Amino acid sequence: MAIQVLTGNYSVALAAKLARVDVVAAYPITPQTSIVEKLSEYIEKGELDAKMIRVESEHSALAATFGAALAGARAFTATSSHGLLYMHEWVHWVSRARVPVVMAIVTRTIGTPWNIWPDHGDFMDQRDAGWIMSFGMDNQEILDLTLQAFKISEDPRVYLPVMVGLEGFILGHTSMPVDVPDQKLVDEWLGPRRQGYVIDGSEPLALGNLAWPEDTEEFFMDIQESMEEAKKVIKEVDKEYGRIFGREYGGLIEYYRCSDAKYIMVSMGAWSGDLKEAINLLRDNGYPVGLARIRYFRPFPDKEIYEVIRGAKGVIVFDRAISFGSMGPLFMDLVANTLKHTRRISVIQNIVAGIGGVNITYTDFTGLIKDFISIIESGGEPPVFKWYHRR
Amino acid sequence: MVEPLHIRMRNTIMSGDAACPGCPIPLGLKVVGAVFGNKVILVIPACCTSVVMGAWPGNGFNGSVIHVAFASAAAVASGIAEALEKRGIRDTQVIAWAGDGGTADIGMASLSGAAERNENFIYIMYDNEAYMNTGIQRSSSTPYGAWTTTTPVIGKREHKKDVARIMIAHGVPYVATASIAYPHDFEAKLRRAAKIRGFKFIHLHAPCPVGWRFDPGLTIKVAKLAVETGMWILYEYYEGRLRLSGPSRPYIDESKRKLIIEYLKLQGRFRRITDKEVLEIETYVKQAWDWVKKHM
Numbered sequence: 001m002a003i004q005v006l007t008g009n010y011s012v013a014l015a016a017k018l019a020r021v022d023v024v025a026a027y028p029i030t031p032q033t034s035i036v037e038k039l040s041e042y043i044e045k046g047e048l049d050a051k052m053i054r055v056e057s058e059h060s061a062l063a064a065t066f067g068a069a070l071a072g073a074r075a076f077t078a079t080s081s082h083g084l085l086y087m088h089e090w091v092h093w094v095s096r097a098r099v100p101v102v103m104a105i106v107t108r109t110i111g112t113p114w115n116i117w118p119d120h121g122d123f124m125d126q127r128d129a130g131w132i133m134s135f136g137m138d139n140q141e142i143l144d145l146t147l148q149a150f151k152i153s154e155d156p157r158v159y160l161p162v163m164v165g166l167e168g169f170i171l172g173h174t175s176m177p178v179d180v181p182d183q184k185l186v187d188e189w190l191g192p193r194r195q196g197y198v199i200d201g202s203e204p205l206a207l208g209n210l211a212w213p214e215d216t217e218e219f220f221m222d223i224q225e226s227m228e229e230a231k232k233v234i235k236e237v238d239k240e241y242g243r244i245f246g247r248e249y250g251g252l253i254e255y256y257r258c259s260d261a262k263y264i265m266v267s268m269g270a271w272s273g274d275l276k277e278a279i280n281l282l283r284d285n286g287y288p289v290g291l292a293r294i295r296y297f298r299p300f301p302d303k304e305i306y307e308v309i310r311g312a313k314g315v316i317v318f319d320r321a322i323s324f325g326s327m328g329p330l331f332m333d334l335v336a337n338t339l340k341h342t343r344r345i346s347v348i349q350n351i352v353a354g355i356g357g358v359n360i361t362y363t364d365f366t367g368l369i370k371d372f373i374s375i376i377e378s379g380g381e382p383p384v385f386k387w388y389h390r391r
Numbered sequence: 392m393v394e395p396l397h398i399r400m401r402n403t404i405m406s407g408d409a410a411c412p413g414c415p416i417p418l419g420l421k422v423v424g425a426v427f428g429n430k431v432i433l434v435i436p437a438c439c440t441s442v443v444m445g446a447w448p449g450n451g452f453n454g455s456v457i458h459v460a461f462a463s464a465a466a467v468a469s470g471i472a473e474a475l476e477k478r479g480i481r482d483t484q485v486i487a488w489a490g491d492g493g494t495a496d497i498g499m500a501s502l503s504g505a506a507e508r509n510e511n512f513i514y515i516m517y518d519n520e521a522y523m524n525t526g527i528q529r530s531s532s533t534p535y536g537a538w539t540t541t542t543p544v545i546g547k548r549e550h551k552k553d554v555a556r557i558m559i560a561h562g563v564p565y566v567a568t569a570s571i572a573y574p575h576d577f578e579a580k581l582r583r584a585a586k587i588r589g590f591k592f593i594h595l596h597a598p599c600p601v602g603w604r605f606d607p608g609l610t611i612k613v614a615k616l617a618v619e620t621g622m623w624i625l626y627e628y629y630e631g632r633l634r635l636s637g638p639s640r641p642y643i644d645e646s647k648r649k650l651i652i653e654y655l656k657l658q659g660r661f662r663r664i665t666d667k668e669v670l671e672i673e674t675y676v677k678q679a680w681d682w683v684k685k686h687m
Contacts, residue, residue: 022474022477022478023470023473023474023477025466025469025470025473050477051473051474051476051477053469053470053473053508053510054508055466055469055501055504055508056500056501056503056504056507057500057501057504059462059463059466059501060463060465060466060469060500060501060504061466063459063460063463063466063467063470063501064466064467064469064470064473065470066459066467066470067434067457067466067467067468067469067470067471067472067473067474068470068471068473068474068477069470069474070457070467070470070471070474071432071470071471071474071475071478072474072478073470073473073474073477073478075470075474089460090460090463093459093460199432199455199457199471200432200474200475200478200480200483201430201431201432201455201475201480201482201483201484203455204429204450204453204454204455205455205456206444206447206450206452206455206456206457206458207456207457207458208457208458208459209444209445209446209447209448209449209450209456209458210441210442210444210445210446210447211446211447212446212447215447
């Protein structure tokens with residue numbers, strides 16, 4: 001293992017290289033571009049023995065990735081924002097075909113207006129598509145998540161594609177020290193490509209013929225079951241990875257100062273780092289606060305969330321995306337999934353913020369958390385929904 | 392000794408395929424099967440063949456079939472071809488098999504991309520000259536004057552998009568036109584294409600009795616008339632030169648061609664065509680031949 005200073009995007013590219021991907025098909029888009037540039041460089045320099053398909057669009061990027069994966073290659077792609085929306089048809093197609101594929105999503109606000117700064121709108125737009133959806137907090141975790149994505153995707157209990165989210169610029173273009181695993185250890189741990197079926201001419205096989213409603217529904221029910229299985233696999237892989245490479249994150253959720261916390265914050269992505277700062281600051285001032293950071297949005301960690309919030313006096317869910325006309329998607333999922341385990345939910349608030357790339361710092365978080373706690377402690381009821389905006 | 396084509400065409404399309412009576416699709420696919428056996432992967436976007444292949448768990452073709460999203464046949468075929476190459480698999484032919492909508496219209500960008508990258512597979516556009524699977528709506532490949540359900544009163548005002556010529560302009564190593572009425576010619580073209588590395592495009596004329604409004608017993612007759620009237624010209628283009636194919640050779644001489652009206656009058660879609668419109672089609676055909684002669 002060796003420490004390298006890497007941007008989030010280069011961490012993704014390096015993870016794909018460590019996984020020895022066979023085929024990459026990608027189309028440039030800000031802020032994803034440096035991933036495909038780096039992979040092209042690896043391939044042209046002969047450092048990575050892979051085929052690069054420089055497609056004419058994102059729709060074709062995922063279509064070609066799918067074709068390669070189907071034909072037995074370990075295949076990878078990456079995109080952002082409008083590129084992701086343009087390939088959305090294929091996002092569904094890949095998971096419904098049960099083909100293991102890994103894709104990095106370097107998040108960026110959806111237009112119009114044109115905006116290159118990150119929120120989670122593009123990532124959240126894929127939530128019903130049958131992919132395992134993970135999201136990192138720093139570049140180390142991005143490398144680890146990307147590498148683990150191959151292992152999870154190719155697990156026979158799962159056989160579903162995996163996307164890894166990271167904010168553009170905040171992580172994508174910011175350099176941090178990253179502990180890079182040893183190639184030999186990665187090879188031993190990851191092993192050769194595994195998939196449910198291969199279409200490579202070795203035997204006649206048909207995929208995707210018209211299926212009657214009952215058959216179709218059963219295919220989709222199986223995806224739902226595999227999502228449940230994936231929860232176990234994700235935890236196993238996290239533990240195993242920790243044993244071999246020295247970093248374990250807690251599985252579907254990272255718990256930060258939660259054990260004695262009376263107020264639980266829930267978030268996802270890079271701003272969780274700022275949230276941790278805020279929590280440390282508040283702890284220093286006697287506030288019993290903790291953070292449950294969502295690492296996997298699909299499958300949704302319903303049981304884990306329930307267990308961490310059930311004793312809490314109050315919960316705030318921070319969303320960096322908005323479902324217009326409703327609320328933040330993380331909040332909606334959290335509330336709905338908690339109902340599987342209890343009918344009683346603590347005082348809960350959804351704060352939507354950082355939309356369009358508006359910068360949110362630990363001082364914002366500190367203020368928001370203090371307001372929330374003071375309302376509850378004085379016997380009041382904080383508003384369930386709040387769109388926090390500042391200039 | 393190689394068996395005759397009609398013998399080898401047997402058992403390539405399974406009984407119980409879901410084609411309409413007189414459908415040209417199984418005819419074309421039988422030739423593909425005769426050439427490649429089951430060492431073939433067909434990539435099929437949304438089109439009539441999506442239905443013709445039959446319902447899961449059945450499969451109408453004795454080979455591998457991958458049904459894909461509408462705009463993506465060339466992109467998926469690219470991915471498969473690259474993966475097979477990476478894995479050192481050389482005995483399997485990748486073929487994108489797409490209709491005129493999935494090729495000339497919604498699939499044009501991915502087709503152009505794969506052609507420009509010179510991906511190693513054969514793209515076959517079977518051209519029934521409208522969106523037949525959704526019920527006979529016009530495509531850019533529908534000929535001038537034809538009735539469709541989206542040109543229901545006046546008929547199409549624009550001429551057919553010439554996709555083979557667009558592919559030639561891409562500089563790919565092999566482009567050909569073919570017709571389901573001439574299976575031996577189609578076979579020879581598939582064989583030549585299979586030997587060439589890189590992107591190969593075959594534009595297969597495929598008359599549709601349902602959409603063109605003719606008797607299902609006349610599919611071959613209509614397809615032949617397209618060639619005999621000079622409406623559809625069979626050729627190959629490789630190594631920088633166009634070669635007129637056998638069935639079309641006599642018709643370089645205009646006097647040998649049958650009258651275009653003979654082709655049109657068999658088809659209900661041209662029922663309301665005027666003399667002026669026939670003249671317009673004749674001018675279009677003349678220009679097509681002028682272009683062919685110039686590039687021979």
